[in-house]
Amino acid sequence: MDEFDYAAAITHAREHLSLLGVTAEAGNLANAAAVGITEFVWRNGPIEDAHAGVRGRRNKLHDGVMFARNTWVYHQALEAVNSTEQYALLRFEKRILDREFIWPGTSGTLTQFGYGALGEIKKHAKKCIDYLRYLQKTFEREEFLLLAALRGFGASDHFGMPAWELRVCAAMGRLRGQDPEFVERLKTDYQIDFSDLLGRAPAIVHDDLPEVERALLNAPYDLGAEALDWFAWNPVLERNL
Structure with missing residues (x-):
């Protein structure tokens, strides 16, 4: 030491x-x-x-x-x-x-x-x-x-750091259909269809995005592990994709 x-x-x-x-x-x-x-x-x-x-x-x-x-x-x-x-x-x-x-x-x-x-x-x-x-x-x-x-x-961009809020903000825009460039990049660069990806999202993503945003910003574990499994390593949460 x-x-x-x-x-x-x-x-x-x-x-x-x-x-x-x-x-x-x-x-x-x-x-x-x-x-x-x-x-x-x-x-x-x-x-x-x-x-x-x-x-x-x-x-x-x-x-x-x-x-x-x-x-x-x-x-x-x-x-x-x-x-x-x-x-x-x-x-x-x-x-x-x-x-x-x-x-x-x-x-x-x-x-x-x-x-x-x-x-x-x-x-x-x-x-x-x-x-x-x-x-x-x-x-x-x-x-x-x-x-x-x-x-x-x-x-440096994990939960608890300032950049985490930016990641969540980007994800919410994508989930609300406000980022067509993201959808196109997924398709052309990663061969991922956003509609298919969203179709596999947990029910809360379709039913209560304000609660998803609140939980991701404050206590992600409130969403439950099964919902978080969809978000884990999900390009939706990537800040600079």
Whole structure:
């Protein structure tokens, strides 16, 4: 730990995040830290290995479940970094490792979805959170948030970052039939017929777009994993397609 140049990392994080519209002054640095913590502790760990391949299919850990879970974990991380309680990160750890808690947006638990990797998931999460607690004790709040956000630099347009709102805005325009150029690009560049794609959309997309927009902006897991499975990796949500 001591060999790592934290001062340089803090400077780099501050400069990089500023370009994305994320600063302490703007009030969204904690959000970026929560994204980084989600990536570090949860998303880019053994759960991703459990998601991939045969094990993921066996455990029904599909893209929609991951989408729901990742966005829920983000909210727990955000609560932890905004808390003034001494053991908030430990409470965060307890929540995400609870094996019997039904994951919001799904009907399953960590025991079900992580079967075969539960030990690895626990070990990874605890190790990462121990490191975050070290950072939290060692640095001032803003510096801690900057260091925590480092792990989410590859997720600069994920839920919780400013660019996510732009992705959702683009998706809503497409779903409302306001982006004919998108429809044409899908057809010519990707051989995807938008009408066919939309025909396979979950019922809520056809029945209540305002609720879809609200949920995507605030709590995607409210849509449920099955609906999110349609959105996961869906070109409709791609900002620059």
